Amino acid sequence: MRNNGAVDSDLSRSVTVLGSTGSIGTQALDVIDRNPGRFGVTALAAGGGRVDLLIEQAVRTGAKTVAVADAAAVPALKEALPGVTVLGGPEGVAEVAAVESDVVLNGITGALGLTSTLAALEAGRTLALANKESLIIGGPLVKRLAKPGQLLPVDSEHSALQQSLWAAAPPGSGYDPEVVRRLVVTASGGPFRGRTRSELADVTPEMAMAHPTWSMGPVITINSATLVNKGLEVIEAHLLFDIGFDRIEVVVHPQSIIHSMVEFVDGSTIAQASPPDMRLPIALALGHPGRVAGAAPAVDWTRAHTWTFEPLDDEAFPAVALARHVGAEGGTAPAVYNAANEVCVEAFQQGRLSFLGIVDTVAKVVERHVTTPATSVDEVLAADAWARSTAKGMF
Incomplete structure (x- = not known):
């Protein structure tokens, strides 16, 4: 689908954030927090190294499901998050990736992200992919599952390539x-x-x-x-x-x-x-096919640049x-x-x-x-x- 540059300010979209306590995850939640009428959080998943932050994120976003790769962190999460479904282990993270939501942002670092990528694609979720290892190590598996338009890149470089290709494509067509x-x-x-x-x-x-x-x-x-x-x-x-x-x-x-x-x-x-600023490619993937107003600062064209x-x-x-x-x-x-x-x-x-x-x-x-x-x-x-x-x- 071609991005027509529209800003869908009234669109309500549910998001699952995998790797929520990492750099990509925290920036994604910042985009979501600043657009409460546009996005809502369905589920969160993290490795388990920053349990206090994961708890704070779950409370702040109202996520109904939380997963942690380190199963030892499950008891603390259950105690702190009554009424929230808590899953543990890598299989729990993959299960969260398939939970009903409009977009799954995979910001997990490393090879652990592959099973979550495959789970999200198999469940038919739109996948905003920041976990490059999924494609690197499991490229044939990912491409076999991904339907046209289902996979959106979050890396700034690939987001830029995608936008450039969209810009060159006739309306309503692929490149x-x-x-x-x-x-x-x-x-x-x-x-x-x-x-x-x-x-x-x-x-x-x-x-x-x-x-x-x-x-x-x-x-x-x-x-x-x-x-x-x-x-x-x-x-x-x-x-x-x-x-x-x-x-x-x-x-x-x-x-x-x-x-x-x-x-x-x-x-x-x-x-x-x-x-x-990674918030721009994150917002573009979360909001596709529209754009999220004010996702990140623009180039200041009033100054000289080299x-x-x-x-x-x-x-x-x-x-x-x-x-x-x-x-x-x-x-x-x-x-x-x-x-x-x-x-x-x-x-x-x-x-x-x-x-x-x-x-x-x-x-x-x-x-x-x-x-x-x-x-x-x-x-x-x-x-x-x-x-x-x-x-x-x-x-």
Whole structure:
């Protein structure tokens, strides 16, 4: 469905928020809180590390169902939330994903989000997807279930690509992939833009956490520093828009105002511009096909701006090239890339692995893996577990 830019201010829409205590979840609830006549919360789910916040969110939103991946947190939730259905364990989170609601926002971090994504799609819910791992590790499974228009991206880059494609499509039609020359995914370059590979040898976790433009959780922030996050986004763009890897390019844009662009075969390019604020793509996915007024600040056109674009240094940041390789290989290869990276990021945070060692180790794990078709959740999770075990054995 094409977004016609309308603002549906009188639309009442029920929302389930998965990962409600994380960065995406809290920003989604902020959008919902500021639009009480537009949205209401049906259910919440979280990992369990911030139980007090989850309780506060449930009370504030009036959610009727709450799930927590850490089953040990269930008693505290039941005591604090009388009259609310409380579910525990990863299966409880997946159950919440299928609860009756208009939109399910999946903001869960990591591979745990896959089962929830599949549950929401199978139940026929519109899925606002911020959990990129769902597509990365289970792309064939997700695409098999998703009906046209059912899956809406929440990543700022993919939201920008989607908006650019909508803008180029005739009213009431989908876009034609044949008129797209390439997708241009922008990257801030992270805190180490411009450094050579040798200059990255002594990077510490504290340095990697100092992202210049975005405020995000620790895993995604470090992924942005290594450019693994951009590699994952290239795979995700391929799966979302059915564009070949040879037509997806990464360009470094330090200001993070142009969130991505689509270049068409006639030489024209359509870009989406806005200050770096995740509430905009969140609101767009929640409110589709309309827009939510005042979701985030706009570019201040009364001031002078300078926006720059630079080619990606693949030698210093090989994660994107590696992602292209595993994405083209398909099957379980992307799951291995993602799982090995999660283990390596944790080791880096704990001081057991160097910054450069993150992607170097992921590459070694990928090289050892024998790719098989991703035909079931069990097969994907088995590849995920193998990659984690193999990566841990390398440091």
